[in-house]
Amino acid sequence: MTPSASTLAFVESPVQLLNVLEWAYAEAVSTPGGAVRLDGVPRQPGPLASRGLRPSPDAAAENAGPENAGPQDAAPAGARFGDAARAASWLRIVVLPPTDPMSRGQLRRMAGLARDEGYEVAWQEARGGRLAPFKALAALARDVRAARRVVVGDPFSRYVQLLLTLVRAEELVVVDDGTATMEFVAQTGRGERLVRWHRVGGGGLPGRVRELAYAPVSAGARRRFTPAAGKGRRVEVFSSMPVTVHGAMTLRVNEFAWTRSRFGPPRLTKGTDLVGTSLVETGVVDPARYLDAVRALTLEHGATRYFAHRRESAEKLRALSEATGLEIVRPDLPLELIARRGPVGRTIVSFPSTVVHTLPYALTGTGVTVAVCNVDPAWLTGSASPRARSFLAGVTETARDVHRLPAQTASAAG
Incomplete structure (x- = not known):
């Protein structure tokens, strides 16, 4: 260099x-x-x-x-x-x-x-x-x-x-x-x-x-x-x-x-897309609870695709697909670019993560609704850090221009 x-x-x-x-x-x-x-x-x-x-x-x-x-x-x-x-x-x-x-x-x-x-x-x-x-x-x-x-x-x-x-x-x-x-x-x-x-x-x-x-x-x-x-x-x-x-x-x-100057606007599909998280891989959320939550969200919102986090394991994704029928998508670029170039669902549902803050910026003016489902404290593992509960709640509460799903949606998954 x-x-x-x-x-x-x-x-x-x-x-x-x-x-x-x-x-x-x-x-x-x-x-x-x-x-x-x-x-x-x-x-x-x-x-x-x-x-x-x-x-x-x-x-x-x-x-x-x-x-x-x-x-x-x-x-x-x-x-x-x-x-x-x-x-x-x-x-x-x-x-x-x-x-x-x-x-x-x-x-x-x-x-x-x-x-x-x-x-x-x-x-x-x-x-x-x-x-x-x-x-x-x-x-x-x-x-x-x-x-x-x-x-x-x-x-x-x-x-x-x-x-x-x-x-x-x-x-x-x-x-x-x-x-x-x-x-x-x-x-x-x-x-x-x-x-x-x-x-x-x-x-x-x-x-x-x-x-x-x-x-x-x-x-x-x-x-x-x-x-x-x-x-x-x-x-x-x-x-x-x-x-x-x-x-x-x-x-x-x-x-x-x-991103907005280079990509899109995207073509919108009629379905709902779910966004995966690596909370299981980092030891924060119990795998079985996470699978239940994804299954509940799939049924409630008619989701058809699941955009996997790059750290999610192949075994976990295979289990999710078999339990829910979701199409598992391994994005080849960060999700902000994938969503902006489309096609993308009219509703994107995510657990507390970075994308509930970034997607509203990347997708501004496109008509896409970003929704966030909070993590029920019952989903947390015994080894989760003491900060996990309040931090994840803070990620949800401070997100702008998102739809917050009712608490019973998260609870039902458990």
Whole structure:
């Protein structure tokens, strides 16, 4: 990689990469003579659009499997606005991929869209072995130190926190990593250490030793994310979530303007679509209770399709399909793009998750109704964190422009 980009972005999930593109679009249109010229350029298909957005061979292999039902083509990606060289010169995106195949496949598709916009995208493996993180850190060190602005998608990531020890930039941007952004802003405001809301203690003595060894890095990251007023360092939060920033933080609302400019409006079907969640996989919700809830929602709303979360297991999805008759769809891009390009149901029903906050922005003006079904406390596992109940309720209560399903709908599922 060349050290020319003034802004360096680190992403570890497809949604984070989508939100970096949204942030870059918002940054460009809001800056006089901005980094990328957006006005007066006619829409035209980019390279990926002309190929039907087919996955690369690697992505196709990673997405292979009988559970990967659903459309594989996307709508045209839209124009490559402005001059590609100018775009790449101010923003470089570094992908730090996880190990699970579905996430990697979606990330490769999103990386293609980012390149279509003219940005340089680097794929940097940082997992898969004890030495992998350190090799990646060494490979990235020069560019991290040279960047004048750093954008991160997951402030809870230990690898991102480790990278922050090298950052000299005065400006730090945090783009949405879903509902975790709500907890990030709240924890930094209270001066607490950064811990994911669904995480519980564990690992015994080795785990506690690792936590102690890592404590200085975590504390340093927390200080970088909470700059004091007048100290020169700035932190911007770019989010669709209902957050209230503090201290020297600034907030810019993510209205999914890039997504709306590139995709849709979608064709609407007469049916209802359900949106899956990884609450079972994270140990928050009991699998049997979740299956009952999906079955109840399917019957009540006449749902026909189930859009799976990328972390949902094939075994769980197979059981859901057999119990409900739902068509299981494994999206090949983040759901905001899938829904925007269509076809999509006139009603989308979701459990408390990121999409109840993002889809109303992405689908504004389309006539689609987004509904949310809260999680009954009886569904929670014995190992769920103490924060799980209040956090999930907060996700539902703060969602804008959604229809909240009656409480008895959730209770009946149990």
